[in-house]
Amino acid sequence: MANRAQIRTNNSALIAMIADEDTVVGFLLAGVGNVDLRRKTNYLIMDSKTTIKQIEDAFKEFTSREDIAIVLISQYVANMIRFLVDSYNKPIPAILEIPTKDHPYDPAHDSVLSRVKNLFSVESVASGSR
Amino acid sequence: MAGQNQRLTVVPTVAMLGVVKARFVGATRGHALLKKKSDALTVQFRQILKKIVNTKESMGEVMKTSSFALTEAKYVAGENIKHIVLENVQNASLKVRSRQDNVAGVKLPKFEYFTEADTKNDLTGLARGGQQVQQCRAAYVKAIELLVELASLQTSFLTLDEAIKTTNRRVNALENVVKPRLENTISYIKSELDELEREDFFRIKKIQGYKRREIERQLAASKQLNEEQFSEKVSLQKGISHNLLSAGEKDEDIIF
Numbered sequence: 001m002a003n004r005a006q007i008r009t010n011n012s013a014l015i016a017m018i019a020d021e022d023t024v025v026g027f028l029l030a031g032v033g034n035v036d037l038r039r040k041t042n043y044l045i046m047d048s049k050t051t052i053k054q055i056e057d058a059f060k061e062f063t064s065r066e067d068i069a070i071v072l073i074s075q076y077v078a079n080m081i082r083f084l085v086d087s088y089n090k091p092i093p094a095i096l097e098i099p100t101k102d103h104p105y106d107p108a109h110d111s112v113l114s115r116v117k118n119l120f121s122v123e124s125v126a127s128g129s130r
Numbered sequence: 131m132a133g134q135n136q137r138l139t140v141v142p143t144v145a146m147l148g149v150v151k152a153r154f155v156g157a158t159r160g161h162a163l164l165k166k167k168s169d170a171l172t173v174q175f176r177q178i179l180k181k182i183v184n185t186k187e188s189m190g191e192v193m194k195t196s197s198f199a200l201t202e203a204k205y206v207a208g209e210n211i212k213h214i215v216l217e218n219v220q221n222a223s224l225k226v227r228s229r230q231d232n233v234a235g236v237k238l239p240k241f242e243y244f245t246e247a248d249t250k251n252d253l254t255g256l257a258r259g260g261q262q263v264q265q266c267r268a269a270y271v272k273a274i275e276l277l278v279e280l281a282s283l284q285t286s287f288l289t290l291d292e293a294i295k296t297t298n299r300r301v302n303a304l305e306n307v308v309k310p311r312l313e314n315t316i317s318y319i320k321s322e323l324d325e326l327e328r329e330d331f332f333r334i335k336k337i338q339g340y341k342r343r344e345i346e347r348q349l350a351a352s353k354q355l356n357e358e359q360f361s362e363k364v365s366l367q368k369g370i371s372h373n374l375l376s377a378g379e380k381d382e383d384i385i386f
Contacts, residue, residue, distance in 0.1 A: 012225040012226070012227055012244075012246065013225060013226045013227065013228065014222050014225060014226070015222075015224070015225075015226055015243075015274070015277075015278075021212065022197065022200060022212075023197075025200065025211075025212040025215050025216065026196055026197070026199075026200045026266065026269075026270045026273075027270055027273075027274065028215050028216065028218075028219055029200075029215050029263070029266060029267045029270055030224055030267055030270035030271045030273075030274055031222065031223035031224040031245065031267075031271075032222055032224045032274065033219035033220075033222060034219070034220075034221055034222035035219050035220055035221070041219070042222070069226045069228055069241060069281070070226060070241065070277070070278065070281040072277060089288065090288075091239065091285045091288045091289045091292075092228075092239060092285060094241075094281040094282070094284050094285045094288075095284075096277055096280055096281050096284065098189065098193060098277065099189070099190050099193050099194075100193075100197075101197045110186070112182070112284050112287065112288075
């Protein structure tokens with residue numbers, strides 16, 4: 001159990017986001033946005049010009065930052081860096097795949113839900129949801 | 131199996147038997163406890179799993195509502211509201227704090243969100259559409275609430291998964307490696323002790339038999355001696371004359 005990541009009990013952590021503009025604007029409106037002294041944001045707005053490299057860098061940065069507890073990532077963005085998301089297995093920060101307006105949510109792609117399905121048959125998951 | 135014929139390298143003595151037996155008792159108790167722990171974790175795990183699936187389903191609904199609220203706000207307040215929002219970002223007012231829950235010795239993180247300071251976007255949409263903007267904000271706060279809950283469930287899921295794997299590994303190690311090895315050691319020590327006892331018994335018997343034979347031989351020897359002495363004495367008493375007589379009769383050296 002020694003190799004398990006220590007769970008920090010700090011009193012305030014941030015929620016990071018990688019999503020399209022509308023989703024980010026909505027969450028910023030709710031007040032999750034943060035800009036630190038070096039003008040670093042805790043969110044990345046996806047548009048048509050964003051490269052995969054940028055997403056990867058942002059994902060790696062958010063998952064390694066100490067003050068971030070949850071990373072929200074749009075599912076279609078997560079699909080672009082699926083290998084990174086799937087290989088990530090630390091409990092904190094938690095990666096959450098969220099649906100977006102343009103892309104309907106597909107539970108089959110979710111890294112956690114697919115792991116759930118590995119443990120149980122599809123039927124039991126479906127019956128558990130009812 | 132490989133662990134079947136393995137045993138600890140110990141000197142087969144009674145003291146060592148006691149030690150190994152104590153270890154075996156300890157291993158058995160530890161195995162039972164770990165098994166219980168694993169069961170408790172699995173129960174918790176299944177509950178969390180069910181909750182995760184439910185929350186994931188409802189997440190789609192909540193996100194849809196909040197997206198729609200944003201569209202409403204945009205429609206009323208104009209497209210450029212997003213620029214205002216993006217420019218107004220300073221410090222996060224909505225943050226997450228984490229605390230620990232303890233389930234059967236496994237620490238599970240629990241997130242909860244809280245608003246630290248009043249939001250900077252209070253004046254957003256002051257010109258027009260303020261109502262819609264506030265509604266949109268409320269909708270997204272609700273979404274955050276759900277997402278934070280989902281995040282803590284998911285984190286618990288991963289932590290529990292790991293913990294269950296570790297516990298099961300330990301249970302299996304105790305059951306399939308440690309306990310058979312100790313059992314083998316105990317039976318080995320017992321068989322060695324039995325062997326020693328049999329050897330001792332045999333040796334004692336052997337020595338007893340040897341001693342008895344020796345005594346019998348001595349008895350027999352003394353008896354023979356007694357008999358010989360006795361017969362000698364008897365023959366001495368009545369046989370001298372007889373001997374002399376017979377010697378006189380049968381002496382062939384006598385010529386005449």
